[in-house]
Amino acid sequence: MALRWCTSLPVLLLSYVVCSLAVEIQSFENTNILRTVELGGSQVQITTTFAIKALQPNAKTYTLALDVDEQEKTSWLEVRLKGQQEGLEMAPREDDTGRYVLLDVTLPKALAVNGTANLIVDSIQTGATFPWPEKAAQAADQALKYRSDLFVISPYKTVTQKTKLRSPSPGVISHTTPKNVESFTLGDPVTKSGATITYGPYQNIPASANSKFLDEHQQRVIIHYSYEHPVLEVTKLKRAAEISHWGSNLNIQDEVVLRNAGPTLKGQFSRIDYQHSSYYKKSVSHVIPAVTLHLPAGIRDAYYYDQIGNVSTSRLRTTPSVPKGSQANQYSFLELRPRYPIMGGWNYSFTLGWDAPLADSTSYDSKSGKYIVEVPVMTTIPGAVVKEAEVKIVLPEGATDISYVEPFPSTSWMFTYKTYLDTSGRPTLLFEYQDLTIKHAQSIYVSYKVPFSAHLQKPFAVSAAIFISFMFTLVGRRIDLTLHKQKVQ
């Protein structure tokens, strides 16, 4: 209440200070913050290391702060202690100013006073970059711009912090030089060495997760860098996984709408220039001639078609399926080549599907009598971000007590749907996701029971139908409907 009141009247400086003090529960301080940004195409990886020191006894919850639009861009975030794999659980907390979001991270064990720890925050941003210039000719190179905040904000005081932006190629075209940061640093605020831009180090930053600091010091930095690889974007991904116990077969079919999110093509596409450039091996960076996919091992009869039929220009190199449990990660490689090179801003939609032996992805739990099937959420198209994804899992007809575990939350529901000679229909799960990145390539686990009778349902239905039709013909042939016999002359 008090907070709302004071934020609604920011003019009253005194109360302003008070309530800004009220926000700061100084249980920690950041001795060092190092943020490393790996500039990329549609995905940007950010690793932030917080070296924290407890100021109060048994401090257990450390609070992270995320700027709002940064939080919108961030499609995946994980916090872990340095040197450990599994993430810590965190609870988001909306700040009332609405300018940043707070995340309460629960440390595995409480820190004593002056106890230190190293938190590592891994996050992936999507849609953080945009092509500049927005139009590029067929032969021109492409360059992107990345926009970010200068300071990593935190509810706590920060002794020193530094931000590194690493571009994939040395070609950094331009970067902003921050203004009025003399209060934090004596040296020059930004240094450029090769492909790396370093902001900071900045010393003695007050608690920055508050309107005062954001208004006074926070500012935008923009990096303009050239990017060699195509900027891929899957606008829609529809995956349908169909489980058949009769064929012991897991059929997976993806309907993909692919888009080249790089600079849109200026002018028109000239085949002869394209052929020349590919002939002289100086292929243009932002054109997508072909995409290589990693499909699971042991798949058979993969198919690749689009709305007007089979696309004959694709090659599949299969590898035998690996025994379960073995960590050898083998893949079948599918090099699929669109009908036409996808220039900047062009779309290409296609359907890709394959059959995989059910045994590779299912296991049967004999005591609970349940099958457990593993369905990957997506097949990563390298460097592409999936805007919308829809995963449909069709369980065998007559499957009962179904339960599932999904790697990350989604909107999901269940219905039944009828296909090949079904009588009662198959239970089907549907999951919907947004902004999937390479980190999201995980699996959904579904467990269900199939009674033996359900297996026999279909053959019974079919044979019954055939039998009935035979009976009808049998009777029909023997009924004589002629009114009066024709006399045979």
Place this chain on the structure above:
Amino acid sequence: MPSRLALLYALLLVPFSLALTTHERLVNLAAAGNGVIKLDTYTFDLLTAPKRNWTAAIHFTALDPRRRCAPCAEFNPAWQAVAKAWSTVDQAHKDNHFFGTIDFDDGQAVFQKLSLASAPVVYVYPATEGSRAPASGKSAPFKYDFSSGFEAGPLAEQLSPHTPIPIPYRDPINWGRVISSGFIGLGVLAAIKFASPLLKSRWAWAAGCLVTTLVMTSGLMFTRIRASPYTGRDGGWIAAGFQNQFGQEVHVVAVVYGLLAFAFTMLTLVVPLQRSPQRQRIQVYLWTTVIMIVYSMLVSLFRVKNRGYPFKLFL
């Protein structure tokens, strides 16, 4: 010969008529050559003078037998007929359009100037002045399209848009056809009258039907529609190409088909009637060999037409 005289007459006339305007001289020339002006290099330039309020249809040809221009000879009568038809229209219109014929031997220069390498060619020069000059102002001549043949009918039809009034050309009644068709009709009647047993006999009809099917299935209609020659120039009777054939092929193929069909019929209908085993056996073998040989001939003939054909029989 009359045209020669006309030419002489025209040439004599030229010097006297220097005083006359170009148009009047052209009228005279036209009158002299009963509708067609026999052109040479000089008169051609007169007729196609850059400032003209008349239209001129000019026929470039090479009638001299030494030129060996068969189509020219074929087309000339049609041209003359149309020109004659034009000369019957009343004075007012007649003098606004001229028909001219220029022979290669009289006006080689003209042919070279127009870079004409083939004959016959018909150009229609529109008027450049006066009411009949085209609105577009284009003085380029219209080239007659021979794709519809050398007949006079289409010629008149296609020239009419360029003449002041449509050319009153009418195909002459083809008495020959009338008479012949009359005779045919009479013949049919006579046949019905006298040869009615023939018309009633099944096998007469059978023969008719057989001949029809045979010639039709051996491409008679193709040769009729495409007017393909009876044999090739070099006397070869097999036309090259899968979709092409000569007239003679119709006969050969029809005979081959007929022979094979006949052999089958013999085997089925006649041979079993044979009462003595020996003669029957001989016939069976005879007809079987006939079938084999003729059939393999047919296949090899087909291989000639269709190079890619992979199969062959005994020969």
Place this chain on the structure above:
Amino acid sequence: MPTAIPLPSNVSPATVANTASLLRIVALLLISGAAIASRLFAVVNFESVIHEFDPWFNYRATRVLASKGFYEFWNWFDPTAWYPLGRVVGGTVYPGLMATSGVIYNILHSLNLPVDIRNICVLLAPGFSALTAWATYMFTKEMKDESAGLLAAAFIGIVPGYISRSVAGSYDNEAIAIFLLMFTFFCWIKALKLGSALFGTVAAVFYFYMVAAWGGYAFITNMIPLHALVLILMGRFTSRLYVAYSSWYAIGTLASMQVPFVGFQPVRTSEHMAALGVFGLLQIIAFAELVRSHVSSQQFKRLLYISVAAIGVLGGLAFVGMTYKGWIAPWTGRFYSLWDTGYAKKYIPIIASVSEHQPTAWPSFFMDLQFLIFLFPAGVVFCFRQLRDEHIFVIVYAVVASYFAGVMVRLMLTLTPVVCVASAVALSSLLDTYIDVREPEVAEEPATDNSTQGAAPTNGTNGSQATTPASATTTTKKAKKPAQPTSALGDLVSLVTSKTGKETVGVFGIDTRLTVILNALGMLVFFVFHCTWVTSSAYSSPSVVLASHGADGSMHIIDDFREAYYWLRQNTPQDAVVMSWWDYGYQIAGMADRPTLVDNNTWNNTHIATVGKAMASSEEVAYPILRKHDVDYVLVIFGGVLGYSGDDINKFLWMVRIAQGVWPDEIQEPNYFTPSGEYRVDERASQTMKDSLMYKMSYYRFAELYGGGPATDRVRNQQVPKVGPTLDYLEEAYTSENWIVRIYQVKKEDPLGRDHKTANSFTHGKKRKRSKPAPRRKAIAG
């Protein structure tokens, strides 16, 4: 009696009959299997794809039917075709094909079999070919007997003449039409034999189906009346003929008028007048017969005949008069061009330009029918031999169809069935004679066997016995043809054979039999090889996907058409209008899903001529036309790089001709030839040719592909000029991998209001300002 080989004597007739019928069923099933399998080359070699051009429209329409339902389809106005005119599809198609696959689609989906509509469309033709084989079997059974029927079924199953129109993927009306044709004829024959109104009605129903399915129904509409007329002239008028024809005509005509596209044609156009006339004639004759049966005065009968004749003549005159007055439409162009063969070329170039409307040379006959073509006359002879009513039908059919097939390649399709039937009759009677194991005795033998056979009821041909006195002569001979001796042995024999002629007729010895039979078998085997080869090599390529074979025989697929169409579909605005020559209209609509100016349903000559004019005239002239029809993209097919001969430069002259038909003073064909009258694309090409939009779009930047070397057009085998044409009003938008499809975007008006030529020369500085040729020079070129 003596036999060539010993026969088992302990077989009961029932067993024999059952075995035979079982064998027949198995044989029919195998034939169907062969018929379907032999049509799947295209699917095996390529994929399950719709072929060629018209099928793409049928496919598109079927999709609409399947997704939106029949009523939506019925009044479907397609605004994207014939832009900006649009097309009322429901009223301008023969819906039978789409309806058929729509029904199949719905049935399968009601059984929860989610089969893709495309696969149904692709596999419809093979499926129906199996039915055709069955229908032919039934038909031929009426002509001779089951064995002939099986032969005929086998022939029609694999004969290339029919496969050419019914391979998997050629989803065209002919696919189902031939089955309907044969079955209608079968029902007609059956109705005629039994004089049953039931079969007449069935014939009418299938006739209606045929009318709804194919424009070629006119063939039935004239065949059956012709048959009836011939029968009447032969004095074979019977009550059976009357019943059969009346029931067929009345119901069939009324039903056929329910098809919107046909409407009132059955009573308004000349094609249908024959049927109407024969119908009237039959009524008159029937009436006359009736009267005659009651009245018995000689002169009255004469009077009757005269009056009948008079009425007939009057009817004919009335018909002529009404045609003259225009109440009855004269023959349509396509139909008329069958009689006056020069007609089409002169007056309807569009019809003449279609390759399948060309006359047929004899190799095509042999290619499509192989040895059937010479068994066919023999079969006709056999029909003459026992001249029953149905045989007359075959004879008439044979003569008419062979004429039509000679005039138009595509009508080979109507000839094929009768060829199969006739040659099956011929071959089977040959085999009958030589497989018949009974040897004749040299001595005269008692005719007991005869008499029993004569009395024995015949299975295939009852009803046809009671023919008029005219055919009584044939009846006696025929009555013992499909004989069924009472002895089990004779039973067995008469099932494998059906012996013709008397007991004393037959073949001696084994060797003779073997010679002939082996010879026949050899021919059949050769026929099978031939059919397989023709089908796989000639008739199984879906012209949408091309295949090129490498030196090592590896097949490389050339997919340019779909590449370009899919590019259009994915990367152009939904309402972008695409202009192309009419051949590609249906494909663009089907695959690229974009509006087109003209397409393969060539109902509007002027519109097509407009496109032809735009293609044939220079940029300056063409640009206003394009803008007026707000064309966004122009699509041309160019085979010069790959040597694909079916490209637009080769079709160009037709465009010119058709345009010339409408604008004779703007487009003139001779201007596109060299002065020496050649059609060239190289340096010596005429200026008009070089200026034409088609030429420019085809060869734009073509020479650069050869990097300074001689740029050779692989189709024309000519070297195109080093300095290629330049485009001012259009810009290249897309070119497929092998350059087969080239798409150009039409520039919008220049923002500064300059014409694009000056704008371009301004942007490119002063360089390459081509001086326009003097108009006079241009005119006399050629």
